[in-house]
Amino acid sequence: MLKLNLLGIAGLCFIASSFMGCTAQKGETPQGAIIDTGFTRASVQFTNMLDTVAKYRTDNKFLPKSVGKDGKNTLSGIYDWTSGFFPGSLWYLYEYSQDQKWKAEAEKWTSFLEPVKDFHGHHDVGFMIYSSYGNGYRLMGNDAYKAVIIQAARSLSKRYNEKVGAILSWDTDKGWQSERGWEYPVIIDNMINLELLFKATEFSGDSSFYKIAVSHADRTLENHFRPDYSSFHVVDYDPETGEVRHRHTAQGFSHESAWARGQAWAVYGYALCYSATGDERYLVQAQHIADYILNHPNLPADLIPYWDFNDPKIPNTYRDASAGAIIASALLSLADMADPEKAATYQDAAVKMLQSLSSDDYLAKPGTNNGFILKHSVGSIPHDNEIDVPLSYADYYYLEALLKYQAILKAGN
Numbered sequence: 001m002l003k004l005n006l007l008g009i010a011g012l013c014f015i016a017s018s019f020m021g022c023t024a025q026k027g028e029t030p031q032g033a034i035i036d037t038g039f040t041r042a043s044v045q046f047t048n049m050l051d052t053v054a055k056y057r058t059d060n061k062f063l064p065k066s067v068g069k070d071g072k073n074t075l076s077g078i079y080d081w082t083s084g085f086f087p088g089s090l091w092y093l094y095e096y097s098q099d100q101k102w103k104a105e106a107e108k109w110t111s112f113l114e115p116v117k118d119f120h121g122h123h124d125v126g127f128m129i130y131s132s133y134g135n136g137y138r139l140m141g142n143d144a145y146k147a148v149i150i151q152a153a154r155s156l157s158k159r160y161n162e163k164v165g166a167i168l169s170w171d172t173d174k175g176w177q178s179e180r181g182w183e184y185p186v187i188i189d190n191m192i193n194l195e196l197l198f199k200a201t202e203f204s205g206d207s208s209f210y211k212i213a214v215s216h217a218d219r220t221l222e223n224h225f226r227p228d229y230s231s232f233h234v235v236d237y238d239p240e241t242g243e244v245r246h247r248h249t250a251q252g253f254s255h256e257s258a259w260a261r262g263q264a265w266a267v268y269g270y271a272l273c274y275s276a277t278g279d280e281r282y283l284v285q286a287q288h289i290a291d292y293i294l295n296h297p298n299l300p301a302d303l304i305p306y307w308d309f310n311d312p313k314i315p316n317t318y319r320d321a322s323a324g325a326i327i328a329s330a331l332l333s334l335a336d337m338a339d340p341e342k343a344a345t346y347q348d349a350a351v352k353m354l355q356s357l358s359s360d361d362y363l364a365k366p367g368t369n370n371g372f373i374l375k376h377s378v379g380s381i382p383h384d385n386e387i388d389v390p391l392s393y394a395d396y397y398y399l400e401a402l403l404k405y406q407a408i409l410k411a412g413n
């Protein structure tokens with residue numbers, strides 16, 4: 001059905017092209033126009049970003065993150081969880097454009113993160129290294145990048161506790177704290193770090209990384225979800241017994257609410273676990289989470305979620321474009337794995353999300369938005385931090401989803 005529609009519109013484009021100069025986009029069909037729109041805008045915005053960032057730091061070993069209350073760009077150090085996203089976006093821009101300029105920038109910004117391979121101060125090593133070095137290795141295949149990925153997996157593995165069967169997200173003497181006191185906080189976001197572990201086993205043959213990833217995914221599946229398949233943000237374990245102590249939020253509206261980006265990490269995480277293992281339980285879980293999101297009565301018509309599905313101020317509260325971009329990317333992975341009927345539902349929803357994100361409502365006008373691509377994301381409302389701003393990871397997952405969509409169109413689906 002979908003293929004017939006694509007052919008029908010492509011045919012119209014062919015006829016129209018005889019009269020109106022309708023040109024095929026890189027996505028090959030008019031549907032693919034959003035891919036060109038997004039990447040053309042990314043090229044303009046990141047050119048501006050590189051100029052802007054050069055004014056802030058001469059050594060450049062600080063990476064674009066967001067925009068502060070003073071309207072200036074905020075930058076992250078290399079050990080911040082967001083450090084890999086700008087290099088990763090540069091890799092996506094190179095992948096799309098094949099322009100050597102973007103390859104050189106991607107290599108340069110990726111190289112800043114090399115010391116992160118030995119870092120184990122929090123769980124986000126996977127986000128940081130896989131977005132940057134992981135994409136670099138996927139595109140370049142160089143051994144030096146592979147070595148960084150494997151060493152980073154060793155570092156991340158140091159945060160695994162056999163008793164709990166999961167990776168410790170945050171050290172309890174640092175970072176965000178709970179009023180009840182955390183002993184071994186594991187957050188749903190941690191699912192994304194598993195990709196680094198799965199890939200490290202593939203690249204090294206060392207199955208210990210894979211086993212940690214599977215154990216973490218299983219413990220999270222067991223303890224992080226409510227009966228409706230929404231996810232808690234933080235599950236705090238007893239590190240001596242492995243028992244669950246509390247289920248909390250740090251960034252959501254309340255402990256019982258469904259923080260939108262947490263749901264996004266959950267669906268993305270189980271889709272990647274299925275892709276890495278072929279274990280049907282992970283596919284089923286990812287589909288349940290996707291269905292929870294897509295059928296939620298508080299999901300707006302443009303399919304870009306409010307920052308928390310249960311904020312009582314809906315509709316008078318903030319959207320989170322980052323959650324929309326992550327969910328769109330996850331749904332496009334699911335569209336490649338699910339049975340045909342579900343695949344069509346997920347693909348249609350993802351494309352609608354990408355159309356929304358590529359509209360003036362979210363896509364920055366050229367030369368605005370401090371060099372970021374998307375507007376209207378939320379970092380953490382409870383911490384009064386990064387509210388209704390651009391975020392480097394919204395841009396990263398938007399570009400990733402556009403590339404997945406391009407691959408789907410090229411395959412004729």
Ligand code: GLY
Binds near residue numbers: 081189251261379
């Ligand atoms: N991983 C942190 C966040 O999603 O805000």
